[in-house]
Amino acid sequence: MKIAKVVVDVAASPIDSALDYEIPEHFQDIVQAGIRVIVPLGPRKVMGFVVGLTNHSEFDQLKPIQEVMDYTPILTKELINLSSWLRQETLCFRISALQAMLPAVFKASYDKEVWLLDEMDSLPASLQKAAGGREVFPFNDLSEAGLTDSQVKQYIKGQLIDIKYVVKGKNRVKTYTAVKKAVDDVNILEELEHLSLNAKKQREVLTYMLHQDEPILLKELTEELNTTKGPIDSLVKKGLLTMVKQEVYRDPFETKEHQSTKPLSLTELQQKAIEPILDSINETYYQTFLLHGVTGSGKTEIYLQSIQRVLDLGKEAIVLVPEIALTPQMVSRFKARFGSDVAVLHSGLSQGEKYDEWRKIHRKEVRVVVGARSAIFAPFEHLGIIIIDEEHEQTYKQEDYPKYHAREVAKKRASDHHCPVVLGSATPTLESYARALKGVYHLLELTERVNEQAMPEVEIVDMRQELLQGNRSMFSETLTDKINERIERKEQVVLMLNRRGYSTFVMCRECGETISCDHCDISMTYHSKQHKLKCHYCNDERPMPQICPNCESDAIRFFGTGTQKVEEALNLHFPNAGIIRMDVDTTSRKGAHEKLLEKFGNGEADILLGTQMIAKGLDFENVTLVGVIAADSMLHLPDFRASEKSFQLLTQVSGRAGRHQLPGEVVIQTYTPEHYSVELASQYDYEAFFNKEMQVRRQFQYPPYYYLALINISHDNHVEAVKVANEAANIIATHTTGNCQLMGPTPSPMLRIKDRYRYQCMLKYKRREDVDQALESVLNHFQKQINKSQLQLTIDLEPYHFM
DNA sequence: TTGCTCAATGGA
């Protein structure tokens, strides 16, 4: 008997392995690994992935596969194996791993339907009411009509109704309706003679179609002839024309023209850097390269030429870019070189658009994919290279299950495909750079900029001094002067503000009461546009109070420095300057991000003010000044990577100035000018920063010296949360082996979010084997409680977020 | 995760 191994769409530990199903005769030729099927599971029907075929099963009573959802596999063998690996690596369910690899449209949705088995009139009144004349209707309509569960149960028993489980896929192909001739021209001419004189539009349509041998889109036709669907429908009825469905891609970039580019000649340094990569491509061996190059050192050209080599060999390439950098400019650099060979995947696309881009890869219509994190799962079968640009970006780590890091997946895939991984960054993560120095990765250094321009001069301003000298504004004298200079010279300024930790909070000046969220331990943030207070964690909002809720004084004000407030201050200090503000509020609408940048690029404003999002990838030739309003804002976060993040951010934002002819300048305002992150960033000294920070990491036993596992515990009930956290810590402590250290349990930096109390344990370890047992034990021990009480317990290996 | 069974609870 032919048997299929199926991973069903139920995220639960007892069935977290492939189940065996019989393949019925009529599906024998169709069922293969990588397709989706619908299978019975207990009393229900669920979607599942076929992950393999076999002849034997430990079970003798196998249920048959009920339905086949795909006729060609949507997962390759490699990806199926990768899902097992991902499950082990991130401690997620196999089904979650599989789903992470596919666009969301492949997620099944489930409907429960009620089927009437008896004549309508003979049914109880309540059932008739629920049915509303329908033979089949949604299950939910039963309870809406006021039927209780036990009533429903009786009806099922009494064979009045039946419940059917329906599994639906959402992967719809977008089609347009097109019109084409159904008969020969002779017949059309004949019809034209007989056509009633009143049918003016029909005549027009027919005459037009006479010269139209290809199908024409319905929309185009009606627009062209200024008519409606009516006359065309009549002609279809007469059998003269037919409507056909044409499959189209929802290509968001299709309309844009890309000026094609040729490979540039490489500098000596670039040449030296690219050669080992090309070797690895040619000789098909796996190797991870760390391409360490300052901004403007020509990393992209190395990527492009490596990809070209891969394509020449008939293979495929994946390029990962941080979400935020996936702008049309970025994409067009790849499209300009490789034309229609490129698919783009990022979160800004609609579900349908993502599906279409994925299909281009699946059908082998493209050989290069440029995308954000999840593009690492592109279903290529002949990978020749994987490139991760801005390797240090946090966005490569997925925050929900499966909590994978794209870099690790890349290494795994590349080793399966015997091809290189290239990690590029001006400020690599300590982990990567340490590995490169140890020889685990192959280090490639690009120490010079292609145009041989110096990096912009950085000036650090001590804001404490400013305050002492009586300057209480948020702009130092230096920054103010320099901004004025640029406005006069018609040059442009980029100002960055880290909102985090510096948002506008509301406080009463009389009694000191601050307004914090009812559900989270955080003060609410004031949004002037809507004149409302919002919580950034749970999205709760409320109107800005007129009087203090505590003492009823009207002296209630907002404090702190949000982008909105800086904008107001800018308007005050530089009344003649045009300002564009970019933050979550102004860029939430689709395409708003690009529009604002375009405006700035066209010189429609003097100052671009924004959060971190402006630190990346901006390239405007007229920008000659970059200002950082408060460099320390992220230095004091409860995160051992705070210094590293600051250094990266400051280095990156500095690179926005003077990228072309005009020389650039950078002003960093800070309250801690002596901090090594600030100081070394201003000197562009990565090596020194690396050495200094490595000492700190070694002292406190953080990565890259130790690996981390973060066990997050949260519960509605504070006491219960503490109890579980302690219990978890005990279990972990008794099950670890070798060199491990358990920290905690401690309250999370944000003790309460959305009315849940949060605790964490951190486990430091050297070898995964030493903690595997402990982690498994904790998960097993709390499994039941996780299912039915308010408890949540998650494990994050190599965590990036500690809040 | 969902749905089923069985036992306990409780109102009338």
Place this chain on the structure above:
DNA sequence: CCATTGAGCAAC
């Protein structure tokens, strides 16, 4: 006495 609730468990 029966309906409702919840704990426990199985799912190829």
